[in-house]
Amino acid sequence: MEDTQTIPTPPTKGPETPNITLPPVSPPTNTITKKPLPILVILVSIILILIITLIAVFLQNRKENAPTEQVIVTPTAAPTPTPIRKPSALSTTDAFIAFSIKNASFSAEISNFTFQEGLFTPPTLDLDLGIND
């Protein structure tokens, strides 16, 4: 679009002067450039927020999925003392000691007892001699 302005010259009696063509005058720009700026700012800020959110989500996920560090337990110089239980007066009597020994012996006997090998499998013998086949 060529905006050329022709200024009309008043009629003079002198020699005729040629028409002066002025260069196009640009309209004031400050109103036009101010409009797209907020849109750009909004767009950029949205993109920035999105990127920050994505990074945050990514970091959070990474933190959650990270393997837990193995806790190496090293023996301490002073272990936790086990509470000292006071033995009863009964536990030192001969009758109770004899009972404990008998019980220990019985528990061991019943838990370790096994039958002689082969006791549960009587022999299967051949009945058919195959003479009449």
Add this chain to the structure above:
Amino acid sequence: MVFKRIFIYAALFILGLSFTSSVKATSVQAYQDFQFQFDIYRQIFGDYRVALGEFKKYGSLSSEQDALEKVKTAVGQRNQVARTYFLFLNEMLTESPSMPPAELDLYQKIITNEIAFLDQETSMAPSLSSLADVEKMSSEFIKHYPILQSSYRQTIIAVQLGYLRYFAKQFDTLASQAQAIVNANRSSMTDTKRATLDRFILALSNKRSLYQQKVDGVRTGTFKLTGDVADQDRKFVVLLQDLSSARQYLGEGSSFITEIEKALTYDD
């Protein structure tokens, strides 16, 4: 002086070792004998099958004679295997620590009768003159086979019941001792401890009744081990499982006695 002492200890140790080997259970030896006879039986029966195959293929007199000789040996060895297993069970019965004399007598009679039948069959084998005679004699064995298998199974159950009875006797003694100790010291216990011990006593008495139920069921089931061998096998497996459960109940009961003992060992 020191050397003399070492020598005496070494001599005693060697003497002890020789003693332990001499008191090795005779049931172990009886079972080894059975295994040995069973291996021979497998070999002899294999040889007989080959000879019978030859006879069926060629039909010659010599092949028939060979098959006859081998089948006579095979039948004799079959009886020998059955016999050695009965001898093994007899040893197991004798070693059973808590077998009532009446029951021992009953099962030993069963074993004696079975061995007598097998010996009679074995003694007849050499006089057989044809394969048809062998087949006829073997049919007697086949007819008797379910009774033979039933005798095996009933005796096995009796042996196991004998061992369980021995454990149950020990269990009862320990349980009554534990209860007597608890009752004697009841007044010096806290309420909580008394309640805990009462719970243990109740639990062990429950286990004892469960044991008794299983054992009674097995005793009744033993006499139903008759008839078809496959059917006997099915019933036998169930009875063995019940015996195993009965033993487990005693073991669980024993752990309650141990808990009572632990609770009585300490004041708190």
